[in-house]
Amino acid sequence: MNYSTLAKGTLKGDRKAAARLISVVEDEEEGYREAMKIVFCGTRGAGVLGITGAPGVGKSTLVFEIAKSFRKAGKSVGIVAVDPTSPLTGGAILGDRIRMTDLSADPGVFIRSMGSRGGTGGLSLQTSNVIRILDALGCDEIIVETVGAGQTQVDIMGMADTVVVVTMPGTGDEVQSIKAGLLEIADLYLVNKMDLPGAMNTASDLKSMLDLVDDWKGWKPPVLLASASTGRGLDQMLEFIGRHRAWISQPERFLERRSRQARKEIYDLVTMEVHRMIESKFPSVKLDAIVRDVVQGKLSPYEAAEKVAAFAIR
Amino acid sequence: MARKIRVLIAKPGLDGHDRGAKVVARALRDAGMEVIYTGLHQSPEMIVQTAMQEDVDAIGLSSLSGAHDVLFPRVMELVHKNKMKVLVTAGGIIPEEDVPTLKKCGIAAVFGPGTPIEDIVKFHKERLKAKH
Structure with missing residues (x-):
C-alpha cells in the first residue's frame, strides 16, 4: 500500500490523515516506512x-x-x-x-x-x-x-x-x-x-x-x-x-542528547530489519535443521546464531 | 503485524451509570481489541473528535438516562459530516419503539439489557472482519 497521501496530508495539518497514519504505523502495515520518510522530512x-x-x-x-x-x-x-x-x-x-x-x-x-x-x-x-x-x-x-x-x-x-x-x-x-x-x-x-x-x-x-x-x-x-x-x-x-x-x-548538549537518541533508533531499526530478513528470507527448512541440531546437541546455540546472523549480514 | 481492532466506548450526556459500558469494554478487550473509554459526561462533539483522533473502527454509545433520542442522532450527524467510516452501535436502556429511529440515522445495532456479551463481541468481529 502507498500511504504517502496520508503523510502529505499530515504535513498539511490534516488531523484525520495523521490519525489514520498513526494506525498504519502501529499496525506496521506494508509501506509505512515510505510514509515515515516523508513525515520525517516534515518534522x-x-x-x-x-x-x-x-x-x-x-x-x-x-x-x-x-x-x-x-x-x-x-x-x-x-x-x-x-x-x-x-x-x-x-x-x-x-x-x-x-x-x-x-x-x-x-x-x-x-x-x-x-x-x-x-x-x-x-x-x-x-x-x-x-x-x-x-x-x-x-x-x-x-x-x-x-x-x-x-x-x-x-x-x-x-x-x-x-x-x-x-x-x-x-x-x-x-x-x-x-x-x-x-x-x-x-x-x-x-x-x-x-x-x-x-x-x-x-x-x-x-x-x-x-x-x-x-x-x-x-x-x-x-x-x-x-x-x-x-x-x-x-x-x-x-x-x-x-x-x-x-x-x-x-547547542552542544542538545546535539549530544539527540545524537544518542538517533544512534539508538538506528540500532533498533537495524535489529528489526535483520529480524525481518531472517523471517522472510531465511529458508525455514534450513532453520528447522539448525534447530534440530541444537536440540540434539550437535550444535551450540551460539554457533547456530552465528550461522543465521552470517546469512543476514551477507 | 495484524491489524488491531480499535473501539471507542462512549458515554454521552449527563448519565452517570457506566457499569454496563465498562463490562462491554472489558469483554472487547478480552477478545483482543484495543478499547478506549471516554469516561462520563461527553458531548457528541467530544465523542466524534475522540473517535477521529483515535482512528477507531467502531464506536459504542451507552446511555441509560433516556437522552439517547437526542444525543445518538447528533453523534451520527457529526460522523457523517466528518465523512468517517466507523461502525456505530448503541446500548443501555433504550425502548423498543426508539430502535427504528436510531437505526435509520445509521446506528448499526442496539444492544438492550439482557444481550449476551458474546453477541456484542461477535457482532464487532464479524462486521469489522473486512478490515483484516
Whole structure:
C-alpha cells in the first residue's frame, strides 16, 4: 500500500490523515516506512516531554494540567498516552483520556492512546514514529505518558527532551527507587499527592539517593512536591520543566542528547530489519535443521546464531 | 503485524451509570481489541473528535438516562459530516419503539439489557472482519 497521501496530508495539518497514519504505523502495515520518510522530512522540532511513573500516581491528571498550561501559552499540544496491552489476549483498555476530557474538543490538542503491544524495541520505535507524526502535524509541544515499569521504560524515555518521573508517598522505601532503575532517566522528580502522609519522607528519600551520585554533568534532578488534583506545586514544576528545557537546549548538549537518541533508533531499526530478513528470507527448512541440531546437541546455540546472523549480514 | 481492532466506548450526556459500558469494554478487550473509554459526561462533539483522533473502527454509545433520542442522532450527524467510516452501535436502556429511529440515522445495532456479551463481541468481529 502507498500511504504517502496520508503523510502529505499530515504535513498539511490534516488531523484525520495523521490519525489514520498513526494506525498504519502501529499496525506496521506494508509501506509505512515510505510514509515515515516523508513525515520525517516534515518534522518541525516540537518539544517532547515524557511523564512516567507507576499506575495510579497521577500521571494523566498531571499531563492534563501541563497540557492546559501549554494551551494558555498559545501552543498546540499533542499527547501520546501508552497503556499496557494484555500479553494473553493482545487486547487493552486505554483509559488515560478519562482524566483529560476537557481537552477532547479543543482543536489545538490531539490526544492519541496507544497499547504497548508487547514488543520492546518495536514499541519504542512506534512511539517515536507517533511523536514524529504529531510533530509533523504541527504540534508545538508533545507529551508522552507511559507506565513506568522495567527496562522498556528507559527505551521510551530516550525520545524525550525532558523526563519527569512521578511518584507518591507510601510506594515503598528508598531501596525501591534504586531497584526501579529510575535514577538514570529522570530530569525531574515529582512526589505527587503531597497532601498524603509521608510525602516529605518520600521526597527526602529520593533526595538522599540522588546525593549518592557525584557527577551530574550540570543538571541535578530536582525533587519537587505537588498535588495535581488541587493544583498545588504545579507552577513550580512547570518552572523547573522550563528551566530544564533551557538547559537542554544549549547547542552542544542538545546535539549530544539527540545524537544518542538517533544512534539508538538506528540500532533498533537495524535489529528489526535483520529480524525481518531472517523471517522472510531465511529458508525455514534450513532453520528447522539448525534447530534440530541444537536440540540434539550437535550444535551450540551460539554457533547456530552465528550461522543465521552470517546469512543476514551477507 | 495484524491489524488491531480499535473501539471507542462512549458515554454521552449527563448519565452517570457506566457499569454496563465498562463490562462491554472489558469483554472487547478480552477478545483482543484495543478499547478506549471516554469516561462520563461527553458531548457528541467530544465523542466524534475522540473517535477521529483515535482512528477507531467502531464506536459504542451507552446511555441509560433516556437522552439517547437526542444525543445518538447528533453523534451520527457529526460522523457523517466528518465523512468517517466507523461502525456505530448503541446500548443501555433504550425502548423498543426508539430502535427504528436510531437505526435509520445509521446506528448499526442496539444492544438492550439482557444481550449476551458474546453477541456484542461477535457482532464487532464479524462486521469489522473486512478490515483484516
